[in-house]
Amino acid sequence: MSAPQATWILSVCFPDDLLCLNRAVGILRRQSLPVSNVALGPTGRPGTLRLSCALAADRATAERTANALRKMTEAREVTLHAEADCVMREHLLVRVRVPPTGLSALLDTVSLFQATIVEERPDELLLEATGTSPFMVSFLRALEPFGMIDLVRGASLALPLPTGRAVGDSSRLPAAPSRNARAVPA
Amino acid sequence: MTELLSGAHILCRLLEEQGVELVFGYPGGAIMPFYHALPESPALRHILVRHEQAAAHAADGYARASGRPGVCVATSGPGATNLVTGLATAQMDSSPVVALTGQVPRAMLGRDAFQETDVIGITLPITKHSVMVDDVTEMPDKVREAFAIATSGRPGPVLIDVPKDVQNQRMEWSAAPTASGRGGRRATGAGARASTAVKLLEAAQLLAEAQRPLLMVGHGVILSHAYAEVQALAERTGIPVITTLLGISAFPASHPLHLGMPGMHGEVHVNRAIQHADVILGIGLRFDDRVTGNTSAFAPQARIIHVDLDPTEIGKNVPVAVALVGDARAIIAELLEAVTPRRCDAWLDEIRGYQRARHETYRGDMAPERILEVLREGSGPGTTVVSDVGQHQMWVAKLYGYQDRNSHISSGGLGTMGFAVPAAMGVHFARPTRPVWAISGDGGFQMNMQEMATMVQEGIPVKMAIFNNGYLGMVRQWQQFFHGRRYSATPIWSPDYVKLAEAYGIAGYRVEHAGQIEEAVTRAIRDPGPALVEFLIEQEANVFPMIPPGGSLSEPIESAPAAVPAS
Numbered sequence: 140m141s142a143p144q145a146t147w148i149l150s151v152c153f154p155d156d157l158l159c160l161n162r163a164v165g166i167l168r169r170q171s172l173p174v175s176n177v178a179l180g181p182t183g184r185p186g187t188l189r190l191s192c193a194l195a196a197d198r199a200t201a202e203r204t205a206n207a208l209r210k211m212t213e214a215r216e217v218t219l220h221a222e223a224d225c226v227m228r229e230h231l232l233v234r235v236r237v238p239p240t241g242l243s244a245l246l247d248t249v250s251l252f253q254a255t256i257v258e259e260r261p262d263e264l265l266l267e268a269t270g271t272s273p274f275m276v277s278f279l280r281a282l283e284p285f286g287m288i289d290l291v292r293g294a295s296l297a298l299p300l301p302t303g304r305a306v307g308d309s310s311r312l313p314a315a316p317s318r319n320a321r322a323v324p325a
Numbered sequence: 326m327t328e329l330l331s332g333a334h335i336l337c338r339l340l341e342e343q344g345v346e347l348v349f350g351y352p353g354g355a356i357m358p359f360y361h362a363l364p365e366s367p368a369l370r371h372i373l374v375r376h377e378q379a380a381a382h383a384a385d386g387y388a389r390a391s392g393r394p395g396v397c398v399a400t401s402g403p404g405a406t407n408l409v410t411g412l413a414t415a416q417m418d419s420s421p422v423v424a425l426t427g428q429v430p431r432a433m434l435g436r437d438a439f440q441e442t443d444v445i446g447i448t449l450p451i452t453k454h455s456v457m458v459d460d461v462t463e464m465p466d467k468v469r470e471a472f473a474i475a476t477s478g479r480p481g482p483v484l485i486d487v488p489k490d491v492q493n494q495r496m497e498w499s500a501a502p503t504a505s506g507r508g509g510r511r512a513t514g515a516g517a518r519a520s521t522a523v524k525l526l527e528a529a530q531l532l533a534e535a536q537r538p539l540l541m542v543g544h545g546v547i548l549s550h551a552y553a554e555v556q557a558l559a560e561r562t563g564i565p566v567i568t569t570l571l572g573i574s575a576f577p578a579s580h581p582l583h584l585g586m587p588g589m590h591g592e593v594h595v596n597r598a599i600q601h602a603d604v605i606l607g608i609g610l611r612f613d614d615r616v617t618g619n620t621s622a623f624a625p626q627a628r629i630i631h632v633d634l635d636p637t638e639i640g641k642n643v644p645v646a647v648a649l650v651g652d653a654r655a656i657i658a659e660l661l662e663a664v665t666p667r668r669c670d671a672w673l674d675e676i677r678g679y680q681r682a683r684h685e686t687y688r689g690d691m692a693p694e695r696i697l698e699v700l701r702e703g704s705g706p707g708t709t710v711v712s713d714v715g716q717h718q719m720w721v722a723k724l725y726g727y728q729d730r731n732s733h734i735s736s737g738g739l740g741t742m743g744f745a746v747p748a749a750m751g752v753h754f755a756r757p758t759r760p761v762w763a764i765s766g767d768g769g770f771q772m773n774m775q776e777m778a779t780m781v782q783e784g785i786p787v788k789m790a791i792f793n794n795g796y797l798g799m800v801r802q803w804q805q806f807f808h809g810r811r812y813s814a815t816p817i818w819s820p821d822y823v824k825l826a827e828a829y830g831i832a833g834y835r836v837e838h839a840g841q842i843e844e845a846v847t848r849a850i851r852d853p854g855p856a857l858v859e860f861l862i863e864q865e866a867n868v869f870p871m872i873p874p875g876g877s878l879s880e881p882i883e884s885a886p887a888a889v890p891a892s
Binding site: 158161162165166169199202203206207209210212 | 445446449450453454456457474635636637640641
């Protein structure tokens with residue numbers, strides 16, 4: 140019987156250098172595992188990058204992968220957390236058509252999902268939103284009828300929660316799908 | 326005092342500073358400034374190999390035999406790519422090799438310049454570390470760091486790529502170190518020590534309570550020079566000892582507690598002991614698949630205590646009850662104080678009951694046992710045997726009977742054919758007054774036999790033995806057992822090795838029957854220079870027993886299957 144699978148958030152910090160990034164990606168690739176949501180960005184420490192990704196694997200495999208990254212000479216920190224113990228956010232920029240008679244409906248959707256209007260034109264809006272992956276799926280589904288011209292969506296950024304307690308802001312948005320929701324609303 | 330020196334001169338000074346005496350290499354365009362500076366460092370002896378792969382293997386052999394980093398040098402492009410197999414071999418077997426490669430000038434990088442390859446990119450997954458010196462001012466720190474990384478913690482190969490214009494850049498050089506190299510990252514805090522103390526007690530308790538304990542000894546015992554400590558532990562507890570392929574010669578073969586080699590070609594009684602053991606203390610081994618067979622069926626009753634310097638090895642292949650992370654010598658010395666003296670006579674009797682007579686039958690009288698017996702008796706104590714990869718490797722591992730510490734060297738993890746001859750050259754320089762045998766099959770020998778020229782030019786008196794069966798024997802054995810005896814691409818023609826040796830100016834002997842073994846071996850050993858002995862062994866000799874790939878250690882093949890027509 141195979142070990143139970145779970146989603147893990149694996150994160151490695153290393154010097155802000157392409158060779159280090161190349162090495163880290165190479166180690167991950169070599170494990171030949173389903174890796175998704177690869178995200179890269181600066182950390183609070185100057186000159187240090189954080190590469191994080193989601194890994195679908197059993198615990199032993201996830202730990203073996205983290206250990207492989209720890210062998211990288213330049214690795215400054217490697218952490219592994221169950222997805223449930225992390226807060227995760229995606230970032231989205233999307234250009235949406237403004238239908239001749241649909242501006243009001245579009246603005247309602249923007250308001251419902253707490254998106255920000257970055258730029259306004261007579262026939263299109265550039266919107267910005269952050270939230271969990273299911274939240275983004277819901278938002279994009281809601282925008283589909285208007286017609287999306289272009290979009291860019293960042294991978295999930297993840298930070299482990301200090302207490303493991305879920306942090307949500309759903310109380311502020313009782314009527315809308317929470318941007319922190321873990322499940323896609325029906 | 327400071328001097329204005331080129332990067333190439335500084336590189337040579339840094340090698341001297343690191344205690345390097347020997348460099349195996351091959352010049353070329355992008356490494357020419359280094360070779361221009363080299364004669365000004367007479368402390369650095371350069372050995373001109375005939376192929377860069379041999380330079381990496383020779384550096385590896387030197388490192389394994391001496392415990393000091395081995396250095397190889399190549400030019401950019403094909404020179405650098407030819408090092409790759411040797412670096413991967415060193416990586417798999419934890420050998421401290423430092424490779425220096427020339428690179429095209431910085432302004433040409435990324436333009437597909439002549440002999441440009443991204444050797445850093447190519448070697449990322451097969452080195453412990455790899456680095457490009459982007460400016461001469463980085464040279465001292467990067468070279469010192471490379472040597473520190475190669476030798477600290479679990480050793481491994483490090484590649485330093487130096488663009489040609491950086492080799493020509495000048496800077497003020499002072500012999501005083503500008504920065505200290507980084508050391509290994511070991512847990513040395515009080516918390517770690519306390520945790521280790523608890524685990525040592527747990528391990529000692531497990532060993533005291535065990536009815537059927539085993540010690541499994543790997544390469545880590547040789548790397549940490551834990552020979553005396555391991556032997557003392559075995560003798561204090563009476564626990565039988567198993568040595569993995571790279572652990573052979575970490576424990577005397579003739580010791581009454583020594584059982585032999587485990588795994589795919591391990592003896593039946595060794596593997597059966599593993600399958601019946603209730604506690605296994607593994608020291609400096611990684612429980613790789615050639616040792617364990619099917620891991621889910623490996624040692625089903627055993628609780629495993631794993632001692633390893635590399636924390637990532639713990640639990641990687643087999644579940645571990647107690648993990649002791651650190652230097653094997655230090656940990657076993659502490660464990661020695663914690664264990665209760667005991668004997669395991671009943672368990673040893675049980676294991677002796679598992680022993681089987683060998684099933685190998687050889688037509689004629691050229692049995693590997695006989696050849697290796699004559700080699701051992703003729704060469705005497707202090708001899709190092711370097712084996713290649715294949716059937717002969719298993720015979721050499723199991724039948725030679727190694728008494729001297731670290732006297733058996735082989736490519737274990739990567740299984741690199743062509744390793745023995747160049748690696749033996751490196752071993753010679755680490756042990757210049759002691760005999761060195763390079764034992765190969767006819768396939769592996771032909772992969773790097775050009776190094777006979779290096780031996781002649783540099784005066785390297787390695788003795789070469791070829792077990793010639795006219796086949797790529799191990800692959801042929803698999804074809805016989807698992808592929809319906811379809812010998813696809815395994816029959817291999819050989820040149821006349823005696824004439825070939827003569828062409829190189831080397832004494833060569835052919836042994837066609839057992840009556841010739843002793844004389845040929847004796848004459849080869851007496852020859853002051855390199856010598857070659859070809860043994861014409863039975864063509865379809867097999868290595869028994871054999872655990873089928875992915876099979877359980879409980880199910881050995883002990884005789885060849887009946888001939889089945891190829892489907």
